[in-house]
Amino acid sequence: MSFLASVEEFTVPLISREKTNVLILVICQSLFTVAAITVMTLSGVVGYQMSPNPALATLPIALMMLGTVVSTLPASLFMAKVGRRVGFIGGALVGGIGGGLLSMVGIALDAFWLFCGGNLLLGLYQGFAMYYRFAAVDVASPAFRSRAISLVMVGGVVAAFLGPWNASELSNLIEAIPMGGPYLMLAIQSLIVIGLLSQLKVPASGEPQPGSYARPMREIMKQPSVVLAVIAAAVGYAIMILVMSATPLAMSALGFDMKQIAFIMQWHVLGMFLPSFITGSLIARFGTGYVLLSGCTLMVGSALFANSGHSLAHFLVALVLLGVGWNFLFVGGSALLSTTHTEAERGKVQGINDLIIFSFVAIGSLMSGQLVYWLGWEALNLAMLPFIFLVAVTTIWWGMIQRKLSYQG
DSSP states (O other), X not given: OOHHHHHHHHHTTTSOHHXXXXXXXXXXXXXXXXXXXXXXXXXXXXXXXXXXXGGGTTHHHHHHHHHHHHHHHHHHHHHHHHOHHHHHHHHIIIIIIXXXXXXXXXXXXXXXXXXXXHHHHHHHHHHHHTTHHHHHHHHSOGGGHHHHHXXXXXXXXXXXXXXXXXXXXXXXXXXXXXXXXXXXXXXXXXXXXXXXXXXXXOXXXXXXOTTOOOOOHHHHHTSHHHHHHHHHHHHHHHHHHHHHHHHXXXXXXXXXXXXXXXXXXHHHHHHHHTTHHHHHHHHHHHOHXXXXXHXXXXXXXXXXXXXXXXXXXXXXXXXXXXXXXXXXXXXXXXXXXXXXOOTTTXXXXXXXXXXXXXXXXXXXXXXXXXHHHHTOHHHHHHHTHXXXXXXXXXXXXXXXXXXXXXXXX
16 A cells, blocks of 8 residues: 555545545645746756857757647647546656656756757646646536635745755756756656656546537637636736746846845745635635736736836835736636536647647747847836736626626526
8 A cells, every 4th residue: 555545544534535636736736836947947057058059048948838838738638538647647757757857868968959858848747737727626526626726826835945946956966967966856756746646536527528529619719708718827827927037137137146036036936826825715705807807906016016116125026916916817717717618628628728828928938038128127017018908808898798697597
């Protein structure tokens, strides 16, 4: 009997099976987010040291995002056929363990393209792991679903501390391979994830049902709830990643040192994930529309505060507001999307949703450096406002439709 199985024998009377499943997903989310933060923090530095051209320094990070974009829809369709557990384990095995080890070997051999290949595989790991939040819906009862998604996102709180620690403190873990230690640790963490996922028990209602009817994607995408869910999550995520990526550049140009930049980024990540303790409860109590409009308001506040000064406090407040606003839009959009499809439609709907999201995210990350260079920090933040207003207007439009339907019902 495995350790987790032994623990479960004593805890199931106190903790329901659904909460045990959600706990597994929370831990897996945390370990995956450590991998993502490690790549965002370290791979550019390693790339600068190894690349034949300094302009290619951030190519490993871009390839991680590309790996996510190209794998997110196939990952969803694959799991629709074989189930969540098998898909997650496969993603952690090939993407997490394979990507971590290949990245370390690339560093050991001073082979830049091998290192890039490892980061590409880590993007595949992300392509699968982003569905942990939807798996929370599959293992939870209807009344617990929005809270379950929110709790899974809480895993990022731990990663806000472990990610930077892994990237910096373990850089000399292997004396013969400087900077290789953090990537070896990602492989080890992925092995732990596989062990945890082997204990994940998705109820039959949450697994694919053969022969179930699935509507055409065109029909599904016409639903106002799908439109809002996709726009809120995609625009919110793209704005967050664009402004977050531009922040170190803007702060460096103003004379802030790396310790101060790291401090701001850590609090930004905490802003992204710490609200997840309550986001699900807010959705359950006040409704999705309230949470989405609150997210829009926070993002507007972030842009305006970024334009009010250049002190460390101004960056701190702006980036925390940005993180919390992202949380409300992303968790709110994910929770809303989970109500718009049947089990038979799950794979393609969630896959298309995340494909759209990460396509926007990839564009945002690629545009960030150019926009902060051409527009400057203040104008870049103001340029985000029309997109935030788009989300707000779409939310109000959706709310009017919902009220009309409730009157007709």
